Amino acid sequence: MLRDPDRPFAAGAGLSRRSVLRGGAALAGGLLIGVALPQARARADEPTPTGARFNAFIHVARDDTVTFTMPAVEMGQGVYTSQAQCLAEELDIGLDKVVAAHAPADQANYGSPVFVVQATGGSTTTIAWTEPLRKAGATARAMLVQAAAAQWSVDPTALTTENGVITDKASGRSIRYGEVADRAGDLQPPADVKLKDPAQFRLIGKPVHRIDTPEKAAGKTVYGIDVMRPGMKFATLMASPVIGGKVGSVDQTKALAIPGVRQVVILDNLVAVVGDHTWAAMQGLAALAIEWAPGVHAGLDQAQLWADIEKVSEGAGVVAKKVGDAPARLKDGALFEATYELPLLAHAPMEMTNCTVHVHEGACEVWVGTQVPGYAQAGAAQALSIDPAKVTINNHLIGGGFGRRLEADGVVAAVRIAAHVEGPVKVVWSREEDIRQELYRPLYHDRLKARVENGRISAWSHRITGVSIMARWLPPAFKDGIDVDAVDGAVEVPYAVGDMLVEYIRHESVVPGAFWRGVGPNSSIFSIESFIDLIARKTGVDPLAFRRGMLDKSPRALGLLNLVAEKAAWGTPAPASPFGARRGRGLALMDAFGSYLAAIADVAVSDAGDVRVTRVVVAADVGKVINPDILVAQIQGGVVFGLSAVLHGEITFAGGRVEQGNFNDYRILRIDETPSIEVHVMPSAENSGGIGEPGTVVVQPAVANAVFAATGVQLTRMPINATLIAKAV
């Protein structure tokens, strides 16, 4: 269950995570960034309910209720459950006793070991938090045991724990955690604790039920958009439809005449209407006569955006990886070349951007669902020119993140509006504003070149051009002109490609870019896997055989390819479908996020060029797994997210405005377009990898390659374009 967000609770008080982490957690895989950790902020102990807070993550109450404060946020990916499994495993309690609490903005205690800042993203939670949380659980358990041992005057090593009860087998005595919590909380935490032998795991590695879903199924979950505060008003807004434009003039007369409309707030680049309910605010907004000052970008259109990035991609890049002398070996002779272009994409989470704010007496209280509580706090403070300590962030379960809530722009806009409103106000974006005022997955332009000798690639170059999200989002991670996210998936490839050159060209556009499920590998892996298929087909080699021949140094990748090929019966034709006579089967491989995935997609293509995906088979080697059922769910969901992108996903500009606005023109996959999705997990004792993004990454090139197989046409600009296919076949 989840803590009632309206009940005050002293999360984060007491020990800092750094003391829990004494001994140092070794992190592997993912996006590791060498930034010095900030000093733990000194915090006064806050009053807590009865019982004791053992560290930043665990509070044990006298009634045996155990509250876990979750460092990584829950947006559907299952981490409240997997984090609880790690804590409860070592604490020796059942998940039925767990109450989950959202962490406040507090980088010292809840900053990500991967990002340093407090952020949940990039498929890093399991990689970053498994060991720190296990240590936190084991530390609290040791303190509880020590308190019981002192009470009974016995050696703590003689005591055992099970399901929240400490037992002295010699005497037959037992005592509940709640009964010793107060005394245990006063003890000095042990400097180092021994973690459980994995052979003893009751929870880690088991497909236990999620802790957040019973309330979700009953409609009881309070997302940010569901917050109700006493005296609250409701607002909705419209920002300049032309990117970078400003408000010119506003005639409020008709809006203010609508029953329930209370106020119009006019800022430099947006207008908001405040009312007694959202419906009044929406009607009021529609009744406003707004003259916009469109500014300098009123002529911006999509063709120009594509042309700009293509032109920039012809320049010299910063070298991200160099092996041998690829340019010399790619000068002349029989070469393969291709360019792949990836479109702007909106995240479009079902819970649109929203934020409830109360600005009063020099302080600011915020109710929101965010992947970045610290950035939200800093953004609100900056908007109001107040100390961040005066801003309280009340986080919530998130109705879909996908990277959208790694940004605090919605919080900042809501705070700027709320500064003009008496009392608390809930600001809710319409779906149209949510899609049109997005921070989009940026355009990427990938140029690839290769030489093939004796059936293998012997020289390889890959130049990636795109916005640097890192330079804006986490400036210390942008070093020497390289965006580590943009080149992720390109720098380390599973294939032996001989001499190798990977370059990056930073291309900032007027359209800001943001992380989007699958992040950098979405574009780099799409391009690589498309290019490999192109070479295989041009040289008349089976795409599976061609890949296998370059994987002698990647046994995990090779094993997965073999598994997926067997499960999908590679080599047999894709099944017939009433959707279209042309059918094809496509393959793709992904090595990123510390995980390996391979996918085979079957498609049917109609005469009109429409594509229907009829089956997807995925094989996954993601190392050690915390919750195998959540793993499968994340891959299934990631595949659907990727199918939306490759089949339908595209945001375009015309006249400086985003052309799409709702689910009728920014299409996401529906159930009647969804294929069967089979997931086969390779048992693995390797380090845990991330699982939120990989399904999205690997399925897109698999589908594109299946369309290539079905039609003989390789599309190089996504999404798949029916008109182009129809013309070509």
Next chain:
Amino acid sequence: MDLRINGVSRSVDVPNQMPLLWVLRDVFGMTGTKFGCGIAQCGACTVHLDGVAVRSCQLPIGAVGDRAITTIEGVGETAAGAKIQKAWLDLEVIQCGYCQPGQIMSASALLAANPQPDDAAIDAAMAGNLCRCGTYVRIREGIKHAARS
């Protein structure tokens, strides 16, 4: 205006044109029913009127009449709704969960009308409900699981 919501009579004084969605959420504080698109494209706002699934974002409150309104907060009191909610938990259909009140309302109405729906019937009944987390494979399984229970 008098309404009957989840078996409870309630009165409200709002314009006739106000969509049921906003009456539920903002006037009664029944926030289980979700705002997703505002144009009946996503199904997040689905409720039942006399057991039939409707999109509450497009339903003026004045058009409800004396039909019984059932929301996610009350659907567990119906046989089909209880089966669907249990199946959703048995199979762990839910991820972020934001669309799931609408999914559960559509699935419950389907199951009440068609106790043994096949894939085609499921796709037809559920195609109006979007899920950005991509839980569709488990929604299909969940409805069949509920039908067997």
